[in-house]
Amino acid sequence: MTTNGVPELSLVFFLMLPVAATIITFARQILGIKAFDIYVPLITAFAFLATGIKYGVFLFLVIVIVATLLRYLLRKTRLLYIPRMALTLIAITICIYILFIIAIYFEKSGFIQISVFPVLILIILSERFIATQIRLGNKKAAVLTVETLIISIICYYLISWPRLQDFALQYPLIIIGGTIILNILLGRWSGLRLTEYFRFKEVIKRIK
């Protein structure tokens, strides 16, 4: 395909998607790390790939913190859910804008040159964090957010690993076939998740 003009980078991204998805399946089915379903960690990992891990994680944290602060500020106004969410997104955008100005002042060219799409994606994801905070409470939302960050970072390191990328380009069928088989096996796995061994520790102790 590359000889016919498909950029190598696009091909790598395509082939890394199933790999990252499989990591997330594994984390959920075997380890019991829930994160925010499959979509949020997946897209976050790819956003990191575009921004670089340093700025990516930094932006991620800034967005989560600003969104949480805004939730507290807007709670007293008794606005409805959708306008409140829109206001949150606007506030985050302003923050990022200010960050860019600061970056220009300190001549952080790496930050200035971040492409806009991954930043937009990260901003939009804040909606999920806030929605979860409202539905499940702060503590649970915080746990899920940290889990998402960890999985995204792991996925990021795996999909940006040059050796794996080279391997994927050379043997794309192995990557695709392998991830299909792995996911079918993971989908049938009915054993306890790692976190459940801790959760049910007291019950396990009492089984005769």
Place this chain on the structure above:
Amino acid sequence: MKTEKILGINKRNIKYIKPSNSKRAIRIADNKLLTKRVLVKRSIPVAETFATVKDRNELAVFNWYNLPKSFVLKPNRGKEGQGVLILYGRIKRKTEEEAPVWVKADRTRMTIPMLQNYVLNILDGQFSKGQLPDSAIFEERLKLLRIFKPYAYRGVPDIRILVYNFIPVMAELRLPTKESDGRSNLHLGAIGVGIDMATGTTTNAIWHNKIIKYLPDTKLSLSGIKIPEWKALLELATECQQASRVGFLGADIGIDREKGPVVLELNARPGLSIQMANLAPLEMRLEKIKGLKIKSIKQAIRLSQDLFGGQIEEELEELSGRKVIGIKEPIEIIDSKGEKYKTTAKIDTGAYRSSICQSLANKLGLTETIKYKKVRSALGKEERSIIDLSFILDKRRVSTEAFIADREEMKFDIIIGRKDLKKFLVDPAKNILLKK
């Protein structure tokens, strides 16, 4: 392997929810209004609905003045207690025209504009799965039973009963706390208390996934609470499964001071921490009843109580160092050749000495009389011979002296008297199913 007896999320989804809960059944359980309709059709008692709001137009014309002093506001498709608001009381008004103000469990106030806002958020799907538009339900708040009063903070405790194959498998009493805002969902901070299936008495308790003995900040023991109308609750849970066809069901039942048991909600994806509250693994129980043919509700309840009861008994045995036995017990008599003969004995605390039937004694070669004794019975005075007798009751060997008696006409070949029962406690409610 030990851990295979525990039901984890993966196994719950693959082995139980997928095959047992059809799409139609899940649709019923996920929609509270539909659940009510299905249950009412079978004349199963449910919490009364005061009003529903389906869209903004209905909200605009909604008459807030008709609402009672206390009620529960719920999203129709909210799951795991999300979005449930409990209005505990109403502030006194001077006239009927004055706008009512309600109070939440945490004593904060809710005015009509605040409630309108809350309902709007429900309609916008803030609490529903996939954030789809939803309706709001105004429902009756059950009146707290007196015996639960010391244990429940504001809200009303409910009883989660897990039903599979029409047999109640495990149960848990859920106590609302200050933190859970009157709601009885464990992950919102409510306390889960395990229940002995045979007697409906509480056993262990968990709070935030940790074992606790007493109600937090008090010295009230959480074990030993007797749940009223236990059998009726079990029957109700089984009926819920018959009505909804949710094959792996978590039925949430409340008890109203006046109405008695009332079904609050059905769950097609019941949580697994019920295993923690009971300190018992679920998979072991589910395996026991897989594929059993159930003929009647009565039979299902009997099976449940017989198979899954006995936690209280075990605790008692541990405390007293004695075994709990029923009125009819399987027993092994050691014959003259030292071999074991199996039969069923009647445990008779009214008799001092054990007696064995003449014909059975002859058959086992236990014929050597060691002494005679005069006895007075309902039939008058008679002289009976006494023999040496050894038997095994509930894994304990007892060596004693027993009467030989003519028991040809009696149901049991052997009765065990109190002389030989010193190492046991007798519970007349145990083994009632055991056939002679």
